[in-house]
Amino acid sequence: MDAVVVSVADDQPLPAVVSALRRAGMVVDDVLEPLGMVTGSIDPEALGSLRAVPGVAHVERQRGFQLPPPTSPT
């Protein structure tokens, strides 16, 4: 499973799009209502089907972030 984030177009009803994302195979972690975004994960092979869900603006794989260790000068 790949961690993904989906942005929903401004004029689309969020709950309906979330239901459609689930039907397309997405395991939803969080619905970020103020941002119109949905985080979760999906089988890499089904990634394309998420982009085809009506009301979806963008689908991105989640990136990782890493700070230097606490002993670093930066």
Added chain:
Amino acid sequence: MSQPTGAETTGRFLVLLEDNAVAAGARELGRVAGIQVASSADPGGVDRGAADGQIFHELGVAVVDASPDQVAALARAVDQPGPILYVEPERVVHAIDPTAPSAADEATAVDETVFTWGLQAVGATISTATGTGIRVAVLDTGLELNHPDLAGRTITTSSFINGQTVQDGHGHGTHCIGTSCGPRKPATGPGYGIAYEAEIYAGKVLSNAGSGSDGGILGGIAWAVTNGCAVVSMSLGAAVQPGTPYSPVYEEAAARAMAKGTLIIAAAGNESNRPGKIAPVGHPANCPSIISVGAVDVDRAIAFFSCGTVDTIGQVDIVGPGVDVYSSWKLPTNYRRIMGTSMATPHVAGVAALIAQKSGARGYELWARLMQTARRMPLPSTDVGSGLVQAP
């Protein structure tokens, strides 16, 4: 007649004559003040040695020697109808020496016994704003909840890291909160916090090992928006290769947050190794709707590590103090001096809170005020954007 104040003058005077009336002007100089002038258009016609000055026909200007009585006569002529329009003392001018040392070239010794150099550099120490009533979200490794310097402050927390509380097991988040919202008068050491009366929203989106992902960060942004935070400070990022498009998801998130009054400020990144290598602004600071912060040192020079504007995607918007930055750290260490665009970012976030308090500005208006009031620097805009952030 104008009198330059403070400028060195030659004792001669410049007389401005009416356009296309230079010959009449020359006669008038003789008539009202007895001044004879040589003409630049008549190289052999007048004996220079006998003349009191010279007319530059192309400019309609005469440069003359004049006694105080003659100057008074010329000043009267200015006030009368006629070809003499204006009289002013001739100034001594010097070539601008490009090698002259400036203050910035000398080793800077800043007294940090009362306040950190960063607070002084951004003018926080002379601002009357405190950040009171403004909510500032710092999305990072959390906060040292037992730090004595934050006792009594209004603090709201949330963790977006599974299995970890907001308690900072790393130190980075505590350092960033210290700079943006920490105290001015701690029990020991210098004051190091900018918006020292702001409400602190500590969101843990990076683990105690310093790692996180987009999901938690976006969750933190949504939490800040829901709670009406005017400012989100994100001292985090992921390096990108030149030419990498910015994230449309983060761009939309930032634009939607901004429309709800929440301004996102993020670190440009530390991947440069100047002077040889300038790395592009990282993700997500490279989004157009996120303020991207570079770092300068105590000499107002760009920090060697500070990411720059290297292509059309991702630009540095502003800079803050980011080298040798003293702030709070997790216990039992208490305080540390570290460097990074991570340290510059909370300086900008703290100042943004001060401006938000003083002006009431939010979103793009707050962005505009930050840029408009930043102190311009004699450095490439690709490195410093609008310049060094300044408190209101």
